[in-house]
Amino acid sequence: MSEGPAKLKKISIAQGLHMALDEAMAADENVIALGEDVGDEQGGGVFKITAGLSTKYGKHRIRATPISEQAIIGAAVGAAIAGLRPVAEIMLMNFVTVAMDQIVNHAAKLRFMSGGQTHVPLVIRTTTGVGVGFGGQHSDMLEAWFAHVPGLRVVMASNPADAYGLLASAIEDDDPVIMIENILSYGIQGPAPEPGYRVPLGKAAIAREGSDVTVIAYGKAVLDALAVAEQLAGEGVSVEVVDLRTIAPFDEATVLASVAKTGRAVIVHEAVKAYGTGAEISSRIHEELFDQLKAPVGRVGGSFSPVPFSKPLETAWIHSQEQVADAIRATLQRKGE
Amino acid sequence: MSEGPAKLKKISIAQGLHMALDEAMAADENVIALGEDVGDEQGGGVFKITAGLSTKYGKHRIRATPISEQAIIGAAVGAAIAGLRPVAEIMLMNFVTVAMDQIVNHAAKLRFMSGGQTHVPLVIRTTTGVGVGFGGQHSDMLEAWFAHVPGLRVVMASNPADAYGLLASAIEDDDPVIMIENILSYGIQGPAPEPGYRVPLGKAAIAREGSDVTVIAYGKAVLDALAVAEQLAGEGVSVEVVDLRTIAPFDEATVLASVAKTGRAVIVHEAVKAYGTGAEISSRIHEELFDQLKAPVGRVGGSFSPVPFSKPLETAWIHSQEQVADAIRATLQRKGE
Amino acid sequence: MSDEPDRDTLIEIYRRTVLINRTDERFRSLLMGGKLAIVYYPVRGQEVLSAAMMTALRPDDYLITTYRGVHDQLAKGLPSKLLWAECAGRVTGTCKGKGGPMHITHPETGVMVTTGVVGSGLPIANGLALASQNKGDGRVTVVCFGDGAANIGAFHEAMNMAQLWKLPVIFLCQNNLYGEHTAFAAHTATASIVDRAQGYGMKGVKTDGNDPVAMYRTARQAVDRARAGEGPTLIEAMTFRMLGHLFGADFSYVPAELTAKGIAEDPVPRFRQQLLDMQVPEADLVAIETKVETEIDEAVEFALASDFPDASEIGIDVYGVERAA
Amino acid sequence: MSDEPDRDTLIEIYRRTVLINRTDERFRSLLMGGKLAIVYYPVRGQEVLSAAMMTALRPDDYLITTYRGVHDQLAKGLPSKLLWAECAGRVTGTCKGKGGPMHITHPETGVMVTTGVVGSGLPIANGLALASQNKGDGRVTVVCFGDGAANIGAFHEAMNMAQLWKLPVIFLCQNNLYGEHTAFAAHTATASIVDRAQGYGMKGVKTDGNDPVAMYRTARQAVDRARAGEGPTLIEAMTFRMLGHLFGADFSYVPAELTAKGIAEDPVPRFRQQLLDMQVPEADLVAIETKVETEIDEAVEFALASDFPDASEIGIDVYGVERAA
């Protein structure tokens, strides 16, 4: 990470999320959290992100809900309009499918449809990820849907400091933000952020500088990109890694500047490749840098099928670091002009 | 249209849809239809597509439902697994937001998750469109969401014969198909299809042949493309128009062949441009034809905001034929190699 | 205070009833005359229940309603000028013309959300009430919806959550016997929507929404309960949608006898007669009616004379701050 | 036929109870021993209600269940080998290993859908029942779900539609007192899920799911009603989830006295004693228990000896015919 602190103390992504929520609730009594099992009477949440908070701030601010995602998001939207700053949790991302109306028709549109009279300072936290062995209905990455909806922002962190800084910024933001987490990333360790560290929404980070090719990624895929960059450095290839952090609307300035420099780009995400966020990023790069590009922008993403259960299939479904390396090499094989 | 009949008799898109449904129900007693107000006791549906059918085939086959979209799609999924061929209607496309779980987690995935033991021969008809004056919650084009979901097919017709032929093919298909209609297109007149005419799923049509640039569109946007093609012909520009008909998975062979020939492409759709289906099509073209392209692929789509109510704003929100013409000219201004 | 509306309260309810009734009438005449071209959902026949409900509220209480919401919005106090300008898509409207009739919003008078999606207002109402509960601001939230909306999932989830958290919210089901073109018995498997209240441990009351006294009493009691922290109430206010689902829409599917009965029991003239029977001088009623007509005349004139929003408004209010990139 | 289970029926219910009980036990021991590494949702404590319900069905009747569905699937007759192979992700499993424990499907034994999404099975069950109604095939559909699922929108929409159309479907709510980590009273605003039946004009029955006789009687009556075309039934079968939400999960949030009570009332030994009291020779029961253990031994061996699916399976079963392009 180019930004962020470099303290010696390390924390996990899960701890970073907990810290951000805890500090936000301490700083502003309008910050509340709601979701299934989030209270301490329920063991502090399935992934323990909210553990201890209902005891510390009260059950009126940490509200364990029934299994009613429409009511969860709807209540969060209403509370936000009335001046609270709700952090709503959808236990797993596939369950947003029962709450899309509240997110898309309401949270995203109320500011516009009211001509700016109301707005929805809402954060929706949700988690997912391929590799847990959950199978077809608990593993999807659906960020592309939200990216397509004006009025929403979508963020995803690749390290603990960013998890802390992104969630804090999302809670302070006056518009709805979808924060996607990855079950397999909760344990990832990294430097603890300085208190007050913020990751500005809409700003990408250069996770590694390079000159030959730009790899654009977010979330867990950033770690793959960094690993491959390290490996290819050995082959004499200099890879620049852009960590989007805000998936949408994405930081075009940073992405285009990097690709203008390298002339080559590969986008990596865990979501199904077809019609994924990589398509928009690829299109924008081609549209803006057509003459500078030495090769077509490459895309690496999930297979075109539901996520399979059987371990070998699940492993084959998601991108491998080899695939990322191959996509990079493919762009380098092009002569360019 | 290159394919399809050329009879003198003309019908509307609404009539084409009605004909296809009527004939399918006559031919196969397993075909049923369900949705809000679809019965004759309810006046035969808000847009009258099902008018007369409950009287003709019985209320057990044309089921007027409560306002319960999850139950509508869920019942259709279950009936499909058990051997029926349901045609479910979601009155307006924005209301799919309450039924996404049934469509995405179930209809799209059951064949795969059951290892092929069950499958879901389901058609979901829905309508929408910018220009009716419905405002932010009744006008959205959300096809990009479904295109991103393996297991689903998405189709949209630009003329009555295709409306008939696509719906008939969708009903006969063994997998879930989302058929998007446009309120403003129901009245569009065109040649009546021969009985039995079918539009194969996954096959695009060359709506107009040309040599300088390819315009890829679907639904109402095809008419804009054809009008602009006619206009530019006057300026000596030869525009080829590809009518996708199946939006996803789209007919890459036809699209790539056309662009390989013209070297230039513009994609037009009514949906919000950002992260829309045009991004995937554009990316695929760049990936496959990078060296042959004389200019970056252009995209024309809806503005990045909810659909506004006020007439002048609504009109400005959606693409104009001028914008399409300008996008085409922009690709022509490029020197290319 | 008493649950029974006193004479002044009834007169105030009548004023709101007339305002709704004449506004609805005016919308339809402008649409008929081609002076306005919008999708309009008539409220004819549902005037009294709204007027009585909102009269039982404080001005700062919250309201959430639907596409069929002109009666609720006006009864809550939303200024006619702003309503008309919004419906005409003018920049002087509540939402700068960007929302339109289906999304009328005016926080100053407590009109927080108008939704076009059936049932979606209920969960949002819980959120407004939750905010009031946490802040202790004593506000009550009323959410209006129809009989058809009681069959959608959001209704169910919202009812259970509201009771679980004892939220200060009132669920006002305006049962006008139809959901779009579908008759009540064809969409609901039970005789009354209130039959569902006990499944949530919630207080449910079925009342004649066309009777201003009964409706006010029911509303008053629900408001007092909510304000006292005793939790939500489901009110099923019986009424009749005297016109088509939307202006110009098919009405053939409604049995003639039902329409005839609806016209015979038209709540507006009935209410007027009731006041005359109470010895309210007709002159007072005429004065109210004249004042309302003037208010509407001015509002329509203001609206139609106003400018349309500039196209640049498309890029405004999407986010609070300009989006990155 | 009579609603009371005769001796042979009770013995058959016991056989299925033991099969479920030992299978659950075996899953946990293999997970504990690291021989299997999957997400597993224990059914310990809920054996009897499933065994009794499914014994009241015809083999060709339909079942829809959830992630916590091993008891329902086995009781419905799904072969142990196929279940184990699927849960181990092997190509010999019901779904070639592509679905896994959360998506067990086996139409041959009527196991039509296993869903991982809370509440989503209910609307789909209506569709199966609708197909039976239109075809007149006399099948009955049973859909299993939990107490927590009764608070999600899909439950509400499905209940109303099922009663409206008098569908041959049985809604079996397995009330095990917890939804994941949340206790019943913390997620539901009423004392019983059956309180909701009347809101749909539906027959609702609350029964002790851990009592084989009571459960069978309730199931039998619901099945007969459905088969006779008299419509759906909501059954609330009371039970207790004796273990964590999933294998290895936190259980600390469950009060000790509740756990103690659950163990004291463990339905499986109780049922065994009941049969002995009926003078069923213990040897018969031991024979059943031994046969079950052998069946499981063979199934586990078969599963673990089977191959994993080939990676090419990712591209198969996405569509029935290869997708265009």
Ligand SMILES: Cc1ncc(C[n+]2csc(CCOP(=O)(O)OP(=O)(O)O)c2C)c(N)n1
């Ligand atoms: C989720 C959803 N489904 C369908 C519609 C289309 N629709 C608009 S109004 C309406 C009827 C609503 O009936 P009811 O709830 O009784 O309210 P009323 O119109 O009678 O006031 C329907 C089906 C919608 N707006 N939202």
Ligand SMILES: Cc1ncc(C[n+]2csc(CCOP(=O)(O)OP(=O)(O)O)c2C)c(N)n1
């Ligand atoms: C729509 C949805 N929300 C949340 C979840 C996560 N989840 C899985 S099981 C469960 C608890 C369900 O409780 P209950 O319905 O009582 O069934 P039980 O697990 O007790 O058998 C939850 C919340 C889910 N699978 N689907």
Ligand SMILES: [Mg+2]
């Ligand atoms: Mg109604």
Ligand SMILES: [Mg+2]
């Ligand atoms: Mg439970």
